[in-house]
Amino acid sequence: MRATVIIAAYKRRDFLMDALRSVANQVKPADQVIVVKDFYDKEIDDFISRNRWVSIINDKVRYGEFVAPAIEEIKGDIVLFLEDDDVFEREKVAIVKRAFLQRNISYVHNTRSYIIEEPYRRSEIVLNVIRYLEGITPKYDVIINTFEKHVDRYLVRYRDIVSTVSLMSIRSECIKEKVQDLKKVNISLESFIPAVASECGLLYHTKLRLTRYRIHSSSSISFTKIDELRVLRNYARAIKDHEMV
Numbered sequence: 615m616r617a618t619v620i621i622a623a624y625k626r627r628d629f630l631m632d633a634l635r636s637v638a639n640q641v642k643p644a645d646q647v648i649v650v651k652d653f654y655d656k657e658i659d660d661f662i663s664r665n666r667w668v669s670i671i672n673d674k675v676r677y678g679e680f681v682a683p684a685i686e687e688i689k690g691d692i693v694l695f696l697e698d699d700d701v702f703e704r705e706k707v708a709i710v711k712r713a714f715l716q717r718n719i720s721y722v723h724n725t726r727s728y729i730i731e732e733p734y735r736r737s738e739i740v741l742n743v744i745r746y747l748e749g750i751t752p753k754y755d756v757i758i759n760t761f762e763k764h765v766d767r768y769l770v771r772y773r774d775i776v777s778t779v780s781l782m783s784i785r786s787e788c789i790k791e792k793v794q795d796l797k798k799v800n801i802s803l804e805s806f807i808p809a810v811a812s813e814c815g816l817l818y819h820t821k822l823r824l825t826r827y828r829i830h831s832s833s834s835i836s837f838t839k840i841d842e843l844r845v846l847r848n849y850a851r852a853i854k855d856h857e858m859v
Contacts, residue, residue, distance in 0.1 A: 616645040617711050618690030618786065622681055622779075623651040623698035629828060630658055636701035638665055642708040644694070648684040651698075678799030678806070685793050688786045695807070699828040700780035701729070706824040710783045713818060717757065720815030721808060722783040724824040725751055731830040740829055756819050760812035777804045780825045788814035 619637050623630045630651070637647055638661075647667040651658075654671070662669045668687055674680045685693075692714050696702060706724070713722050726747070734740045784807055789796065792810050799806050811817055 616690040721811030
């Protein structure tokens, strides 16, 4: 089974090298890595070139249109997503590949750990967010059939803003056949990916913490009035996404 990793960076590069290194340093490397971004940067571009990864420059504003060219380039049987400010643990690719090989599933969602940038490490807002995320995160492995009614509540709680793309992996065929719908997504890839996977087969959540989620000034948490406006604008962009999903 071949694995593709898609790394996406839009209007942000501060942490991208950390994300790239985390993929380059996997215990079992991905068979293909695609980096899609909206800027040129010599250090980053040289790193991508040395690793013989695919580099795509794209300036589309819609998140779906932004990542669609990368989806169309996928050669692997499964695809793992990573956003520029998060990092993979060294065993992530190997464990995700094994999960797809051992189970009849279309999707893997892993648990997260946290990187908290200064000055937010002692922030009560951050601590409350982490408490909430930890409270709704299953502490066990679970396989979900979305057509069974008793799982509806679980799925509503564990997607959209409470999840993140960097926790998600999907069978490539499931998302490649939906690429035209993907291009309509404004921002909510966190909703689109599990919804598409649900139509394709069973979903699998693992208790293993395979992704480190970074909390910083440009994350989805509101620390200031300016942050609140940014988050509200994102919610507004997400409304049509949710209707489509």
